[in-house]
Amino acid sequence: MFLAAAEAASETPWIFENIWIVPAIPALSFLLIIAIGKRLPMKGSEIGLASIAAVFALSMFATYTWVDQIGFTGGHSEESAEGDTGDAEYSETESLGGGVQSVVLDTPGFAAAEGDESSEEKTESKPVPNACFADEDTGDSDDAEYGDDVDSADKDAESQSSDETDSGTEASAGIQTVSLTNPSGSSVYAASDGYETRGEAIITDTCWFKTGADSSTASGISVGTLVDGQSIMMLFVVSIISGLVHIYSTDYVNGDRRYTHYFAFLSLFTAAMLFMVLSSSTLQLIVGWELVGVCSFGLIGHWWEEKPNSDAALKAFLTNRVGDIGLLIGMIVLYFGAERTFDIAEINRQAVAGEINQLHLSVAALCLMTAIMSKSGQFVLHTWLPDAMAGPTPVSALIHAATMVVAGVYMIGRLYPVFWEGFMMPGTNLNAMAFIGGLTTVGGGLLAFVQRDIKKVLAYSTVSQLGYMVLALGMGAYTAGMFHLFTHAFFKACLFLGAGSVSHACHHSFDMKSDMGGLRKYMPKTFWTFMIGTGALMGIPPLAGFWSKDEILVGAQVWPGTSSEKPGAFVDDGEGFWLAATGGGDGTFTIPFIFGCITAALTAAYMTRVIMLTFFGEYRGGGAHDDHGHDDAHDTHAAADHDDAHDTHDAHGHDDAHGHGGLPHESGSRITIPLMILAFMASVVGFLNMPSGFVKALGLPEGWAHRFEDWVEPVGTGQFPAIDHAKPSLSLAVFATGLGLISILVVRGYYMKLFAKDPMATEYTDGLASKFPPLRALHNVLENKYYLDHLYSGVIAGGTTGxxxxxxxxxxxxxxxxxxxxxxxxxxxxxxxxxxxxxxxxxxxxxxxxxxxxxxxxxxxxxxxxxxxxxxxxxxxxxxxxxxxxxxxxx
Amino acid sequence: MYLNQFLIFSAILFCIGVYGVLVRKNGVLVLMSIELILNAVNINLVAFGTFHGQAAGQVFALFVIAVAAAEVGVGLAIVLLIYRNRRSIDVSEADLLKG
Amino acid sequence: MIASLLEIGLAQTQELSSVGFDLVNVFFGLIAVVAIAAALKMVSTANVVHAALYLLVVLSSVAAVYVLLGAEFAAATQVLVYLGAIMVLMLFGVMLTRAKIGKETDLDYEHRWVGVLVGILMFAVMGYSLIEEFGDQKIPNDNYAPIQTEAVANEIFSTYIVPFEALSVLLLAALIGAVVVARKD
Known part of the structure; x- marks a missing residue:
């Protein structure tokens, strides 16, 4: 391996060292738009578009460079070992700790940069280099040199890029055993297909300031960028979706009174999100986290003249403050737990190496979980997310579906060792994260049924899918969670933009029951892209959502044949007494698995409802309405006995002369082209992470299997827990898809029957809910969103102040x-x-x-x-x- | 000379300034007291600069003087605005933040 | 009085650096007593214009202390900016807000003791910690030699160039801000 390291001692790619440019561009654009935007011919949107184009180009370049380093197509042992033939091989694997193979580094570029690291073998994992203490790894940190240290620290702002590749053996001792022990134990096998160190983070940081007078007590805070698979993935997602949303917005928000302000906020948001994604220290993470929160606040309240909008903005902001308390406490606990460092890579390394007290990790993980619950809309703190739909639709697509709300999920991934160790994932059957995720995914899915606002359905669907991601990460299925984040961003953005296009046609209403119906005839492009997005969300096979959702269900390792028998241990010396011999949550995540399956069915059902109400039947809005639709709606709601604002609106909705009149029409090309691009992405990105068995069955090159995993999940870096990967199962895929298809058919049948009776109807007047009291009670609970809002504003807020x-x-x-x-x-x-x-x-x-x-x-x-x-x-x-x-x- | 001579002198001026800020009702007098506080801080800076034999102390004192000039400008503008709106510069009457 | 103090200070420090420091101590004592007395009068007088004049005395004393400390440029700036500009501004403020020329009755908060207590408390804390920390440290005699303006300039335009630039922006912003805030419309 030393040979390999020597060969690989090339420069860190330019783009990774200077990745800070990427968030800097939209930040600059924000300032420019604020300063001169209003005077420009396009009112500032051209600056936003130009900046996002530059960001897009740089992000693509960075993604290309990253992928190029890992290799476009893989060829390591994993492919040959896993997949359908892998069962036999792994079942024989017993020798944990024995038969450790050395590591062949076949990826040039991750190398030790200008460090003067002697490539002597290290048996202990080495601290991640920190710009504030650049020299301390090499020399003994004596006080005499300290003064120089301070000076050089600033100049040493250049790459501290991972010089840990040479310590690969160290990693192999503890971490790589898991995957390395191959049945035959032959070194030839390992030499050719050895499991390499992959996805090493590239950290470029600079010393911000140092405290303390002598190096024993000194602690420095360094800021900089951290590039690894996960941040590159987010870079890719954010830049693509932000770009498309920018284009879309030029039409959608056109003529708005705060058009310039809108684009300024979009730029600021993009900058903040990229800043957060690329941050190398937890402090920066917090700054970025709060910045995106501010942008979210500003954009939800974009039309603040209307009270509900500004209320929604405040609600989002305040709910997030609840979680931020947890974020701050968690980060502080981590800071002290990890011996006074904010450095993400260093915290991760210490967490993996077991250098942080288990108690600290657990407390930190729980506190951070609060933050995730608020930001990523997890159950009990999710209530702000549906209300956040008060903002412009492109904003909902960008911020409240694709990027900002996944910040929580992203943070789980960023500090995965902390959560992994903190919740003791390998050793427990069910942890807080998996449970909250499971609860959210089902709870959100159920709520989506009773919404009549198309954006709210999508919002609850987002809540549900975020729960899915958290669920996956809580089960230790890291790649599955991240992959779902990735695919979800595309199809959910597609759906939201589609909903925006629909409402654009329907006089800016989002009410499916009163103002939509039959739209497939009028807006075919929107219809088909929406269908693709829906299919992806439901998990219909070739589309993106299928692959990621399937992977999550597999990750539970409950379905027969999916459980990996590789030990989940990552503690190198086997002292992890709480690890079961089979480890890795083997066959134990039954409850999350059930949650996942329920959600698969629920998702398909409520999305079918949306499709049927929006695109099928007859157009119910505008001039095409007639009177009996009004009676239906009115009676049903009188029977179901609610007094929600929406319903009163609906009751009169059909009597309103819409004024605009006319039939809906297809949106312009600036709206449909982003839709088509997103639909295309939603259909193809799933192929990035095909299971190897599928690849083999299709006769594709072997290296095409689970590319996403190779690109995103770090291996053997010492900063990431060794996660055992579940084995894909064809029967599970068929089962899950079957669940979805059945619910689609049931719901479709319901609406087909309804439409056959009366094409204008939206629900049966004498439906189950009105006849059967328990169902009605459930319906009421759902209509009232589990009474959580009442709990918060009435009981908690009212009950505490006095x-x-x-x-x-x-x-x-x-x-x-x-x-x-x-x-x-x-x-x-x-x-x-x-x-x-x-x-x-x-x-x-x-x-x-x-x-x-x-x-x-x-x-x-x-x-x-x-x-x-x-x-x-x-x-x-x-x-x-x-x-x-x-x-x-x-x- | 002892360093403390200057530091304690500055502390005394500082505390007198704080007293002035807390007790005075007239907005202009409050601003004057703030100037006193800033000057006390400046003495500290210069004293430490001399103590270490560095020019940096003076440099920062100069910065503080410049910031103080800006502060007085804006502060007096605010006082004038209050006066114009309320015909009085009694700071105790400016209590719109009252909860 | 101020001018003479300054002159004596300027003249004396340069000579005295070789002679001995007793006289400097005497000067310092004088300046300190004057400054503290003036400051006390400033915060207690019932006449706004008098308060401004007392502030003038305090500021000049501070300039004199700068001279004692060998910070000539800071002393000069203090005289120029504080005595020259800020005091005029203050007097303008007094004038524009139509303060009574003469005694006023209602200048102080009724609960003066609150201010006294906070002031004494802060002084106790600061004094204690200063004595604890710097109890017997002396300023080296060599350091009284005036720091050359050149050295100050070098520092400002090399090490502290960025704060300097930021400061100029700040002054500009304050200028615009003051105009906007105080504008009549």
Whole structure:
């Protein structure tokens, strides 16, 4: 391997070292649009388009370079070992730890750059190089050199690119055993098809600042870019979809009063997302995370003149704040757990190597999970996502389907070792992540049934599919989760843009029941692209969703024949006592698997409902309406007994003269061309990750199998857990597809019968829900979104503010008084000052002015917010002095 | 001379400035007190610069002076605006943030 | 008084650097007493114009302290910017807001003791930590030699060029901001 490393000692590709340019371009474009956009002939959209074109070109180049490094078509042992013939070979694999093969590095380019690393064999995994301590790996970090270190750190901003390839053996000791032990144990086999170190992250960072005076306590914070398969994948997705959305928007948002503002935000969003995706430290991740949140807020509230829109924006923002608390705490725990580093690669390395306390990892993983729940719309914090559809449709496609909402999923992947170890995935049957994902995927799928707004159906579908990804990652099926993220981005963006096109034709309504129907005749291009997107979402075989969904179901390793018998251990010394011998969640993720299967059926069903309501039957909007449709809708809803705003709208919907009149028409080419491109992507990207058995059956070159996995999943880098891969199963694929097809047929039959009776109808007047009380109850629960919004706004928010104020006052009156009276001397002086100030100055003032003690409790907290700058300044200065005093005397 | 001579002198000025900010009602007087605080900080900077024999202390003091100039400009503009709207520059009356 | 202090300071420091530092200490004591007294008067006087004049005294004393510390350029800038520009601005502010020339009754917050307490608390904390940390450290005698303006310029235009540029943008922004905020419309 040293030979290989020497050969591979070429330069890191230029694009990876300078990948920061990619987010910088849209950031610049944002500033330009803000500054001069309004004066340009196209009102700033040309700057946005130009920047996204540049980003697109660079991203494609980066993707090409990355893929080129890994190899377009593979040819390693995995193909020959896995697949349908692999069973026999692996079943004989027993010798864990023995028969470790050396590693052949057949990918040039991942090499040790200008580092002066001697290629001596290391038995211990080496810390990831950090720009702030560039020299510490090599030399002993004595204090004398420290001064130079500081100076050179800035200049050493160039690539710290992974010089770990030479430590491949180290990895092979612990990590690669899993895949390397081949039955025969012959070294020839390994030499030719050896499992290489693949997907090593390329880190280019620079020292931002250092703290501490001597190197033993110093901690530096470096910022930079991290390029690996996962970030390249996101780069690809974000740049393509953002580009298409830009093009689409020039038509869709045309003539809007905040057209320039819209494009500025799109640029900022693209910049923030790329920044987050490429960040090399958790601090940057947080910055990017919040930036995309801000853009989401701004774009949901794009039409803020209408109250519901600005409410939705606020809801999205505030719900995300809940998760951000978890994010901050989790990152801080990780920072201290990983011996004071924010470096993602280093945290991952330590997590894999077991250098971080298990408790820290678990706490961090749980806290981060909160953040993921809010950002990626996981259950109980998903409520903002459907409301976020108040924004313009292209924004929904870009931000709330394809990119931003997968930020949570992306973060799971980014810090996968933390979650893997933190939730003890290899050893547990069910962990928080898989469970939440499973709950979300089913819960979201059910909710999608009762929506009448086409975008809300898609929003709940997004929630459901995000749950699918989290579910996959929670089961340890990393590639499956990432692949689903990848394919989902394309088909869901296609669906959202399709929905936008539909509403463009239907006078900007999204109501499937009152304003759509029969659209396939009027807008064939939209119809067919929407069908392809739907098929992909349902998992109809050749389309993208099929491959990724199938892979997730396989990843549960429940279906007979899918469970991999390779040990899931990644702890090199076998001391991972909690690992079962067969490990890897072998056959144990039954509950997530059931969730997954239910969702497969649900997805097919609700999407069929959407298709039927939107594209089949007769057109119900505009001038083509007649009166009995109104009666149907009205009666049904009266029977089902809801009083939602939507329903009242619907009840009158049919009486409205639409004014615009006329039949719907196909959208312009700036809308349909992005749709076609996305539909094309949605149909072909699935082939990137075909199982090897399928490839063989078709007689394709072997290297075409699971390319995506090779490109995205790192192996043997020491920064990624060794995940055992489930074996694909044809029968499972048939089963899952069958589930989908059955639900499609059932739902289609329902609507065909309905349309045969009355082409204008949208549901049976005497349907099951009105006849059968339990079903009606379920329907009501779904209509009310599991009452979560009531829980949040009514119970939690309403229930806490009053008692909180009262409790604060009580604490002030009783406990503070007690403390003050009992503690003596100096403490009393300080304490009495606070007491006097708060109580006499502020509380009494507020209370006296407000009157009687009835409002006392609420007034206390208000009193602090006196609006007087002086009071704030007093509190600030006093508190600062007190804190400093406490630190001086107590610490 | 002891370094502390200057530092404690500056601390005294600083605290007087804080007192002024907290107690004064007139907006212009509050701004003056802030100037006092900034000057106290400047003494620190210059004293440490001399202590270490570096010009950097002075440089930062100059920066602070420049920032203070900007601050006074904007601050007085705000005070003027308050005056124009309320016919008074009593900062205790500007309590629109009251919750 | 100010001008004389400055002149003496300028003249004395250069000579005294070789003679001894007793006189410098005396100067410092004088300046400090004047500055603190003026500052106290500034925050307690009932006359806005007087407060501005007291501030003038404090600022000049600070300039004198700069001279003592060998920071000539900072002292000059202090005189130019603070005494020259900022004080005029302050007086303009006093004028434009039509403060009474003469005593005013309602200049202070009723609960003065809050400010006193916070001030004393902060001073206690700062004083304690300063004495704890720098109790017996002396400024090396050599360092009193005035730092050449050239050295300051070199620092600004090499090491601190980026902050310098940012500062110019800040000043521009403040200029525009002040105009926008104070404009009558």
């Amino acid at each position: 008692p909180l104020a009262r409790a604060a006052y009580w604490v002030n009156q009783n406990i503070l008084d007690g403390i003050i009276n009992t503690v003596g001397k100096t403490g009393v002086l300080l304490g009495r000052f606070i007491y006097r100030f708060f109580d006499q100055g502020v509380v009494d003032g507020a209370v006296n002015s407000s009157g009687q003690a009835a409002g006392l409790s609420g007034q206390f907290l208000r009193g602090v917010q006196s609006g007087q700058v002086r009071n704030y300044a007093t509190l600030m200065f006093g508190a600062t002095a007190l804190i400093v005093a406490v630190f001086m005397f107590a610490v």
